[in-house]
Amino acid sequence: MIIYKKVIDISLSLENCRKLNAQIGFVPTMGALHNGHISLLEMSKKQNQLTVCSIFVNPTQFNDKADFEKYPTTIEADIAALESVGCDVLFLPSVEEIYPDKNSLAHYNLGSLETVLEGKYRPGHFQGVCQVVDRLLSIIQPSAIYLGQKDYQQCMVLQKLIQLKNYNTQLIVCPTLRENSGLAMSSRNIRLSDSGKVAAIAIYNSLLFIKENIARLPLVDLKNQVETSLLQQGFSAVDYVEICDAASLETITDYTPTTSTVVLVAAFIEGVRLIDNMVIS
Ligand code: AMP
Numbered sequence: 102m103i104i105y106k107k108v109i110d111i112s113l114s115l116e117n118c119r120k121l122n123a124q125i126g127f128v129p130t131m132g133a134l135h136n137g138h139i140s141l142l143e144m145s146k147k148q149n150q151l152t153v154c155s156i157f158v159n160p161t162q163f164n165d166k167a168d169f170e171k172y173p174t175t176i177e178a179d180i181a182a183l184e185s186v187g188c189d190v191l192f193l194p195s196v197e198e199i200y201p202d203k204n205s206l207a208h209y210n211l212g213s214l215e216t217v218l219e220g221k222y223r224p225g226h227f228q229g230v231c232q233v234v235d236r237l238l239s240i241i242q243p244s245a246i247y248l249g250q251k252d253y254q255q256c257m258v259l260q261k262l263i264q265l266k267n268y269n270t271q272l273i274v275c276p277t278l279r280e281n282s283g284l285a286m287s288s289r290n291i292r293l294s295d296s297g298k299v300a301a302i303a304i305y306n307s308l309l310f311i312k313e314n315i316a317r318l319p320l321v322d323l324k325n326q327v328e329t330s331l332l333q334q335g336f337s338a339v340d341y342v343e344i345c346d347a348a349s350l351e352t353i354t355d356y357t358p359t360t361s362t363v364v365l366v367a368a369f370i371e372g373v374r375l376i377d378n379m380v381i382s
Contacts, residue, residue: 102184104191108198108240111190115153115241123150127243127270129234132156133173133288134182137278141247142186144275153241154183155192157199161206162229168374173291192241199236206232209265211258217350218365219254219376222340227258234259238268246270251277251285253363253378254350277377279305285377297371300335304366307331308379311344311364315356315381320344331368340367340374347380 105111118125126145130138134156145152156179163169176193183191200206209231214220220227238246246263248256256274263270278286283305284298293301307327314323324342331339345352347361356362365378 102180102188102191104180104193106193106195106198108194111153111192112240114190115151118151119242124244125149125241126152126245126247127237127241128152128154128188128247129237130154130156131158131172131288132179133175133291134179135278135286135288135290137249137251137286139182139186140278141249141275142183142188144273145245145247146187148273149244151189152187153190153192153243154188155194155237155241157192157194157233157237159199159229159233160196161200161232162226164223164225171292173288175291192237199233207235209235209262211261214254214258214261214350217254217352218341218343218345219367222367227255230255230258231262235262235266238263238266238270243270245273247273247275249277250274250380251287251377253365253380257350283309285375287375289373289375292373293371297335297373301370301375303331303334303336304368304375304377307342307366308364308377311342312379312381315344315362315364316358320354320356327366331366336368336370337372338369340369342366347382 126149128141128145142152142154158172160169209228211227215227248259260272263272280286282302284302311323311327327342328339343352343365345363347363362381363378367376
């Protein structure tokens with residue numbers, strides 16, 4: 102695996118690959134890699150001649166400074182994991198390489214995606230996500246970008262970015278990888294104690310509970326029941342438990358089995374904010 106830290110170096114190298122008509126698959130990450138990230142890399146490896154991973158903890162997407170400062174970094178283990186999955190290129194830029202002019206950050210019209218769910222509870226977060234991914238897409242110019250369904254709303258935001266900026270890049274959404282317990286893999290899980298990890302399974306169980314009962318209980322009652330139960334099972338706060346139209350992310354008030362529906366949860370445990378979701382088709 103070749104590691105590039107400078108935009109100029111990775112650009113030249115990928116330009117040569119493109120001249121040879123190589124399909125480039127791209128997996129953007131913030132590091133502290135786990136098997137969820139690895140599954141995206143494996144998918145990219147299957148579908149492309151060249152796979153590029155980026156590791157960059159993007160300061161502009163953190164609305165909470167403490168969360169940014171506490172974000173885990175495990176760069177040596179990450180490099181070893183990328184080598185073993187056969188990643189071809191790792192892009193490891195500095196903040197200056199990504200944002201040469203910090204005073205001219207772009208703004209994107211994301212419509213209602215910016216005011217609901219993650220957009221509502223993390224103001225400015227999706228602008229930051231778009232700023233970094235826009236920059237990375239312009240440098241790497243991949244045929245396909247691989248994202249996890251774990252960040253459901255982020256996938257929708259980045260599909261919108263690709264459309265807004267007319268990128269010739271296909272977005273591939275990969276399934277959420279879970280621990281055997283059902284807990285969605287996340288870099289933030291490193292910050293949980295062993296008992297916190299056990300308690301955190303309540304999120305997955307809540308999603309299953311809603312899925313099983315969605316057709317027979319009023320949605321408001323289901324959401325209230327789940328919120329109360331999360332608080333009873335060790336969560337300190339619940340940002341949202343929402344049941345939405347899977348295509349628009351608008352909250353639904355009645356369940357229609359013929360419409361694809363997504364259940365989304367964000368809640369805090371041991372000071373760590375966890376998110377998860379489940380699509381009910
Ligand atoms: P992050 O490093 O958290 O920014 O995540 C980088 C990419 O990995 C994003 O597209 C995430 O949606 C994806 N990802 C994170 N956790 C998982 C998971 N458990 N399963 C599949 N993909 C994931």
